[in-house]
Amino acid sequence: MELKNAKLVVIITEAAIESNIISLIKSMGIKGYTIYHGVTGEGDRGVRFGSGGLGGFGENVRIETVISSEEKAEKVMREVCEQYLNNYAGIVYATDVRVIRIEKFSKK
DSSP states (O other): OOOEEEEEEEEEEEGGGHHHHHHHHHHTTOOOOEEEEEEOEEETTEEEOSTTOTTSSOOEEEEEEEESOHHHHHHHHHHHHHHHTTTSOEEEEEEEEEEOOOGGGSOO
8 A cells, every 4th residue: 555646626615517517527437426415504606405405406416436546637627627516606725635445445
């Protein structure tokens, strides 16, 4: 096991486009992601409430993926922004992370 540098890309956006975002990142060769439902918050496009959607604007989701290449992480961020965030509320950001994994599932 070895520690490796990577980027954690976080996409917080409307639940209505969750499947579109997942399809996009999969088409870019990203295999793993985590989705959090019922994300709440407030921004330029109003207040969003969690599960139950009582805010009138619907629910948000948080999609996280760890990407080993900085260039690929930036490409994911740009594509999500360009394709979706002109018409839907959201933000995309990345941060540096250190990852350690057991490689028993990877192909050798």
